[in-house]
Amino acid sequence: MGSKYSLTWDLDVFFPGGSQSPEFQRYLERLEEDVEAFTKKMNQLDKQASNDFDRWYTITETVQDLSSRLGQASAFIVCLVSQDVKDEKAKILRGRLSQLGAAFQASMNNLDRLIKEMDQDSWNRLLRDPRLQPLAFPLDERRRRAAEKLPSEQESLAGDLSVDGYHAWSDLYNAIVGRMTVPFKEGEEIKELSVGQAANKLSSPKREVRQAVFHRMNEAWERESELLASCLNHLGGFRLNLYRHRGWDSVLKEPLDINRMSEQTLTTMWEVISRNKRNFLRFFERKASLLGVSKLSWYDVYAPLAYSDATVGYDEAADFIMEHFKDFDPRMAAFARKAFTEKWIEAEDRPGKRPGGFCTNFPESSQSRIFMTFAGSASNVATLAHELGHAYHQHVMNDLPQMVQRYAMNVAETASTFAESIVADASIKNAATREQKISLLEDKVQRAVAFFMDIHARFLFETRFYEERRKGLVSVDRLKELIVQAEKEAFCDGLDEYHPYFWASKLHFYITGVPFYNFPYTFGYLFSTGIYGLAKQQGPAFAQKYVDLLRDTGRMTVEDLAHKHLGVDLTKPQFWQGAVDLVKADLDQFLELTKED
Template sequence: MTETKYVQAWNLDSLFPDGGYPFHEHVRRVEKKVSELEGKLKVFLAPQQVNDAFKLANILEDILNIRMNVTQVNSLITCLLAQNPKDQQAITLRGKTAAIHASFESAVKKTQKILVNINQRLWGEILHTEDLKQYTFILNDWRKKAEMHLSDGEEGLVADLMVDGYHAWGQFYQSLASSITVPVHIDGEKNELSVAQAINLRSHPDEEVRKQSHKALEETWKDKEELFAKILNHIAGFRLQVNKKRGLENILQAPLIENRMKEETLNAMWTAVCKHKRPFTNYLNQKAKMNGDEKMHAYNFWAPITEDIQTIKYEDAVEFILEHFSQFGTELENFSRRAFAEGWVEAEDRPNKSTVGFCAAFPLSGESRVFLTYGGRITNVLTLAHELGHAFHNPAMKPVNGLNKRYPLSMAETASTFSEMIILDAAMEKAQSTKEKLFLLDEKLKRSVMNFMNIHSRFLFEKKFYEERKEGIVSATRLNELMQEAMDVAYEDSLDHASIRSWIWTPHYYMTKSPFYNFPYTFGYLFSLSIYAKAKEKGKEFERDYLDLLRDSGSMSTEDLVMKHLGVDITSEAFWEKGIKLCVKDAEEFMTLTTSSERKER
């Protein structure tokens, strides 16, 4: 058997060296810590004088410690169920820790409500004490959130109901989606593939294989759409009821708060995107024309523009990533080398795995784990770089104090997209022929289309779905209609055979802890363009500035963070247009290269 330099199976055993799955002692310790925190909060009163600041600091220290322990266990569960969705021990552990996590979140909300009872003058004074000044932003944020909390009794009831209701539906979706097999016919043979393996065939060089996998996936989803519609409706119904009780009538309020972003920023971003879609519809139409079609078929979107591009071995992909990370900076390179050397990456292409790539953080161990199904395509190489970017954000926060380590999704997607850009740009610079350059330019443009059109369609779908869900259950048929309508608007009618059941296989709609997990991708994509432009100007020197930005990401609003590090106002359309125009240049270059090739062929 040939030995490979980089193994494609991760090592989970090192995360809990005291004995495999942390079913017993570790979970009992966490449960005890939560119980002790609840006991302290029963007698804890809002500070009455400046000298009481240390008491609040002690509570915060307990919260931080518990959060790290809970995250450690939850991340392990995520990894275990990703590699084997039928792992019964992990399923049992998930039920146990879900209840502990619910109690912990209730305790955090109770702490936040206590802050509201501190008068404004004293509040300002205690935030300037040595014990608390490092947490000024977080504590102000908590105090603001507390104004929307329910009574302690109601919050406790909601938390309890979430365990076997709201979060359970999300977990059921994950288990169900991971257990599905897709029958795909390739070269006359029937193959039973996982959803992830079937989705990977979207970038297969043979159009018939792409078409067959698309058809098989759509038939699979059609057969199960009623069940998935129930899951989505129950998740949305619960979320709407809780939001209503908290006085959140606008469904975007909660995700904007979680992303520490103003609605003006979100509106400015989407307005700028919508103004500049024409070059990307031109790109889609041109690529369709090259395939002999009038309109881009969805199953051809991820197709390589040339059929003679070789598959990329995993070892070559790793070496390429390490080589070009090193040209950006030593911190990112050294971190990635460690990740590959110590078995932090699960990339094996096999059935019975979860459907999507992710990165899981293990704060107690100071490690991360990256998960994907590597299929030998450039898309897989970029996914690997993307998830390593997520993972790098965690050690980058090591010097940051406690609670300031938590950053919003919009910033998480910035770090991941930035790493992806390093690799894609490096590949383009190494291109040795017009054909190879065109292939990579096409891959780059796919990412622009995904962020400006696909993510926009997800946003439009989810917004409209929640509006209709307020009036009652939304049927599977209507969900398909909403998806089609959203895609028609977002793609400006430039996509044919769209996957109108993508609301089923897009896991972000079912993530109970992250509502509207769509716009952070477009934000991260455009913001990372600005960061990457500065990185190219400064070279390796920029890594220090980049680390400073990442480290501030947990203790500032999104608007203040960008103003501090880039000196620009992101509530202005002008900021977003700068990044979009860089992508427009790519689309224009694609048109130039392909039309000139057509003229030569004539």
């Protein structure tokens, strides 16, 4: 009997023929022509034009139209290269779109120059224009950010130099890791594993396998450590120099600004977590006992507890998700049904797909597409709910102007984690056996450990690395000391063995697009947990508040968002403590269920 819901997505509804699509070819050609025309137009604009409000309205309409079309093309190409990693034509299209995006960005730099040069009185009048007032937040944000940077010619020069400077160090890191191999003995044979293949063995149920692969991987990182330290040092040096020329004192300025949050909110969140995290040492002790070891080491933290290997069918998972979305809001369930029945989801378990999962949006079509590989595990069901949460977030914003649909990374995880929480709680409640319930609870507590401890270690390390990098290059030995100190502090000295080469192994430290690619995850997780707690308290009445909050995520700071829709102050500890208490309740339930009889 066939599946009720398709396991493969429909991309032909956008452009028939995949990477060979003549229709997509024409779409890209028209887009290239229009971007070129817009670039010429922006180059010809002078300072006087900035007081012509009709022209401003036309410019913002063009910007939103081009952004939307670039988003449509990007989403289509991302789907193509993900569903078939050997689609060479799709990779060529990706390169072509990358150039197009760079050209559009150059024209936006010209727009920023005009925005910055406008006098305050004219600017205030512009934002009061009824046609532009809905865009006041993103336009004002662009003006402030432009004012805080170097003159546009210098920013353009820095951008050009960064291709073979800043970004090149990130590319070099990827090249080094891509060619690395980890020799690992399996039976009588020694296999040369890629870093990804070796990392997968860290989730083996056998401790001797985890321990062996952990040490083999560290030996591999050690062999490349001098080069990887150079990458990290020069990335950090470029960033610090650029910040210095812009007159920025704090390395947190850019990531906080990108995430539209204050340093006070970030500090308060980490303080609340730090005050509560010792509770999770009880989880470490219990897990060590269940694994038959005296104390967990780094490679045991995410080890599976062999409690439940029950699998679920795709149709069953889909119906379960819709049923429990409906308990919260029938509109959310109706949206999920649309995604399942109209083939928005690529879930087939087959070779040739890229790993992982994501949700991408097609702005021109007001549709999303979800990518994952469904093999029937509880984790797969959670991922499916998570990605549907992302898609629902976009769905409730589709009728808003394109410029106010851009929400930051920290709130991007709100709707996804919220949807996942609905399904995780329902799964625990409906678990057929005690073992199943333990397995599901352990998964929830494990996520808290990742956000409260693992990511905190990354944040502490990165903060301290930049402090030392200001004074000069940081040696391999010192990087190892800094990361182990951060791990010991973040994990409350709760582990037996730490990871001295984590600074080398974590791609996030080498990403140039978003600095400090760590704390937004913890914020998103805990912010969403707090919102979920309010939803449980207030019941069906909260559903509309939730939609209203999601709709504002692209046009407010997180502090204003929380104050307006939740009536809470994120710079104070109360909201964060309430969210942590919900997680502690899961921990208590896990400890109760795993007590020795």
